[in-house]
Amino acid sequence: MPQMSPENVIAELLACAEPHVAFDGWGAETFEAAVADSGIDPTVARSLCPRGALDLAVAYHRKGDAAMVDEIKSADLNEMRFRDRVIFAVKQRLQLCEDKEAVRKGTTLFALPQNAAAGSKLIWGTSDAIWDALGDTSEDINWYSKRATLSAVYAATVLYWLGDETDGHEATWAFLERRIENVMQFEKAKASFNKGPLGKALAGPLASLGRVKRPTPVTGFPGRWRS
Numbered sequence: 275m276p277q278m279s280p281e282n283v284i285a286e287l288l289a290c291a292e293p294h295v296a297f298d299g300w301g302a303e304t305f306e307a308a309v310a311d312s313g314i315d316p317t318v319a320r321s322l323c324p325r326g327a328l329d330l331a332v333a334y335h336r337k338g339d340a341a342m343v344d345e346i347k348s349a350d351l352n353e354m355r356f357r358d359r360v361i362f363a364v365k366q367r368l369q370l371c372e373d374k375e376a377v378r379k380g381t382t383l384f385a386l387p388q389n390a391a392a393g394s395k396l397i398w399g400t401s402d403a404i405w406d407a408l409g410d411t412s413e414d415i416n417w418y419s420k421r422a423t424l425s426a427v428y429a430a431t432v433l434y435w436l437g438d439e440t441d442g443h444e445a446t447w448a449f450l451e452r453r454i455e456n457v458m459q460f461e462k463a464k465a466s467f468n469k470g471p472l473g474k475a476l477a478g479p480l481a482s483l484g485r486v487k488r489p490t491p492v493t494g495f496p497g498r499w500r501s
Contacts, residue, residue, distance in 0.1 A: 283319070284323070287330060290312040292376060295373070328383065331380045338367060346408065360404065363408065365450065368432070374436070398422075398425050402421050431453065
């Protein structure tokens with residue numbers, strides 16, 4: 275096999291793993307099958323995916339994030355209200371899922387206590403990708419609050435979507451719109467508070483806590499980040 279970049283090795287392993295996920299989940303059997311099917315040296319595969327199929331599940335999620343960002347950036351959102359842009363982004367993220375069962379298996383995997391931190395980081399990453407793609411430039415405490423709020427909305431919407439059997443997932447989109455409307459009401463209340471005397475008094479101390487150092491990608495390893 276010709277020399278492959280780390281990105282291409284992970285992509286090849288993931289492509290070979292996906293057909294097995296519906297039957298074996300994101301587990302050791304799937305990882306071993308992916309290595310065998312791809313013909314990649316097991317030592318190389320394990321060096322790039324030290325956690326085995328868990329790393330492939332992470333790569334699968336981040337591949338979906340990348341596809342979503344491409345869709346957002348190529349869409350004409352100028353005529354949309356901002357709330358509708360967020361709804362559009364979340365809908366795109368779910369509609370781009372090629373295999374609902376793979377997402378279901380991934381949700382089960384990241385619900386395990388030992389994987390919960392990795393799962394939370396992925397959800398945060400999706401929310402961060404949405405805000406960045408929509409042009410968010412905040413660097414204060416709002417950077418965190420926006421992502422925390424959208425992370426909660428996204429996680430709840432995914433769980434609803436997994437159980438939704440309505441045509442075109444119409445029930446999911448209605449659920450999403452209700453959640454986003456709740457967020458918009460919260461943002462309005464927060465803005466009103468910030469304009470009040472107590473909000474102004476707290477603005478300085480909170481701002482000093484919130485200067486953000488944005489993550490930068492680690493060269494050669496798609497979807498891996500360092501602070």
